[in-house]
Amino acid sequence: MQAELAPRKKTRPIRVGPVTIGGDHPIVVQSMTITDTRDVEETAAQCEALADVGCEMVRVAVVDDEAARALGKIKERIRLPLIADIHFNYRHALTAIEQGVDKVRINPGNIGGEEKFLEVIRRLRDAGMPARIGVNAGSLAMDLVEKYGYPTSDALVESAMRYLEVCDREGYTDFVVSLKSSSVPMTVQAYRKFAALETGVPLHIGVTEAGDPAYGAVKSAAGLGGLLVDGIGDTLRVSLLGDPTLEIPVAFDILKATGRRVINPEIVACPSCGRIEIDLERIVAEVKERLGTSKLPIVVSVLGCVVNGPGEAREADIGIAAGRGFGMLFKKGVMVRKLKEDEMVDALVEEIGRMEAEADTA
Template identity: 50%
Template sequence: MSDQELQPLAPRRKTRQILVGKVPVGGDAPISVQSMTKTDTRDVEATVNQIYGYANAGCEIVRVSVPTKKAGEVFHEICDRSPIPVVADIHFDYRLALVAADGGAACLRINPGNIGGQDRVRAVVDKAGSLGIPIRIGVNGGSLEKDLLEKFGTATPEAMVESALRHIEVLEREGFRDIKISLKASDVIRTVQAYRLLAKQVDYPFHLGITEAGTPFGGTIRSSVGMGILLAEGLGDTIRVSLTGDGEDECRVGHEMLRALALRSGGFRMVSCPSCGRVQIDLNRVANEIEEGLKAINHENITYAVMGCVVNGPGEAKDADLGVAGGAGEGLIYRKGELIRKVKEEDLVPAFLEEARKVKAEADAAKA
């Protein structure tokens, strides 16, 4: 069965829809992939360059921290030059939220409860409302209010939900409902339970994530398990894979997660076998070099297979749009189930990428 024929495991939770710049979030909009810059925001060039790298890797909304007055002063330059909508990440100082809103923020990420009294919340809400900017309420299990920690003893899912409802009530008191919500903890179970609980009580769109998920290895696993559970249940409208590492990898993992659950199409899917004693080519090298080469070919909804031997290889390769099955120091390249080339191992990667470029050129010609 092709990726296009797969169907999500559960219907999407019905939410109200907001606009982050030109990107719709919630309702029936596609689930968007987000990341956050890791540069010093005061360094405009480095920040903008990083955003472009993220966008090329599939990022659709980017969050930028605005922690100081100086960062606020240059924030408008980043928004002006960014190819994708920019969310301003604000903590404590409501004045930075006002500056970021005037500077072109497509969304404000705040906790209404930590920016001061209702008069300060009202100032931010009035500014956001006048400019059509939504607000993301970000609840983090590691920074809950002290009274909630005392009440629940620790950052339980129930405590996280109560915090979110408290922040929501602060905004709703001002008549503001252009909201999305995140409920992140650093472990999968609390995060899943918190989102499930809140989903029963509000219809605002959710931004999913496992906060401080970890290094690329552990963080990818925790993010995939936690968000995978929620996405499979129909929860989630935007996602961020939080990794201690390259933000571009966050975006690629996010898109792969959504494609695996039939929630997004586009890009390519590569199937490769884990290798075993039957393999007679350097499969690790071939698979990694092919995957890296495919990143430079801008293609959509294509499945590639890189298989190591003649047991499962021909079948998997035939099922793919383009596939290779390894042999004794050689490989057979299949296109749509038909054998098209037999090449030596040293020629496998360039030959495969050559055929991939032909697939791309033919797809472009068919669209023209």
């Protein structure tokens, strides 16, 4: 399956604190706090909660000058690279730079015109600080809206290219770009068209305003999945309503499902059907729980009967193909043991434990 994965689009690496976005570096998972940034302790606590679940960089909303001046104190209290999210007032970007954040996200479409964008870019360049230039369908320049009639993927790309040219003239290259909309087709088309221009600029991918956790996860997977398979995307955020820590496992699951970044076992289970002869739901739930902390990037398949079971199990790194009250344990395509139903979970988990130990000593 991995053989079908397109190579990553070539982009230049951008350092954000200790993390690198782009080049051959792993696709970085990021999120955004929902606390009032002026509340330093609460915001820092949420940043730390995000770090605990695997988030790799965090963005905070800079709503006013007080929030901008809180950034340095937040940065002192957290482990993750800190990104200042700026809309409307370019002065907040200048304060964020002075506060020594790790990256600034600006939306050039709403900070008051090219002169102000230029001033921010020059200050970023002089401070050696990276940025995200975030183009958004909701804040396109008026002439582009007039030209295209309404926001389109072409309008998003044209808008991004304008800002790129400004950065180019100023000698500033230390940035990533995003081209977001709440429409999956528009978002996907915009990123594909931008990637085809081969600018070398790393891409932050995401579907904005994705929705409540259940639908937002589906919408993000629909938008980001195709891009990742195409090799597009160097950092991503899954945008879900509510607790941002919920975004992180969804982001890693999208990376895992697309084969772009696998940091723990992928458990493949059949949906089950009238042919099922074992309690597959219980077995899969138990396997998932017992592998909860495993960091082994392998495919584990648990199939309910002999129709597809042996074939699928052979494709996986390790797997069980069940029959009537028994199962066959396959490892790297070879059947290693026949098991009773009540032995399956223990045998599978023990075997994976051995694989983990082997990987640790390799």
